[in-house]
Amino acid sequence: MYLLDSNILLELLLDQKKADDVQRLLLSVAPRNMYLTEFSLYSIGIILIREKKHAVFVSIVEDLIENASINLLRLLPDDMRQLADHAEHFNLDFDDAYQYTAAERYGLTIVSFDSDFDRTTRGRREPAEIAS
Numbered sequence: 001m002y003l004l005d006s007n008i009l010l011e012l013l014l015d016q017k018k019a020d021d022v023q024r025l026l027l028s029v030a031p032r033n034m035y036l037t038e039f040s041l042y043s044i045g046i047i048l049i050r051e052k053k054h055a056v057f058v059s060i061v062e063d064l065i066e067n068a069s070i071n072l073l074r075l076l077p078d079d080m081r082q083l084a085d086h087a088e089h090f091n092l093d094f095d096d097a098y099q100y101t102a103a104e105r106y107g108l109t110i111v112s113f114d115s116d117f118d119r120t121t122r123g124r125r126e127p128a129e130i131a132s
Helices: 006-013 020-030 037-049 053-069 076-090 094-106 115-119
Strands: 002-004 033-035 071-073 107-109
Touching: 002 006, 002 094, 006 020, 006 037, 006 053, 033 094, 037 053, 037 071, 037 094, 053 094, 076 094, 094 107, 094 115
Parallel strands: 002 033, 002 107, 033 071
Antiparallel strands: none
């Protein structure tokens, strides 16, 4: 089961260099085995709305969460101490510590292009590693 970091979906939505890898991932893994944090959803929304891609944001919510049923999850206030510990221990910024804490709490593999996760215990995988 996989936790998709914000940069995974943004890679596809903004048609960046590894968009094809992300598309293969989304087609090869059952939606019930993919997770997205609410924090990532909001981060994606901030970026897409800033880029004037309102319809793309609505489409991603409808296509991935409502229709495909990718699992949406969140951390609770009780998780914030562990988040801060992870940020300090692994030298992560808040959003990476959030993703890491969510992956640990729910037993998920982090899928990300962000190499900051490489210095953590859980590590990360890239879409091409999973969809191959």
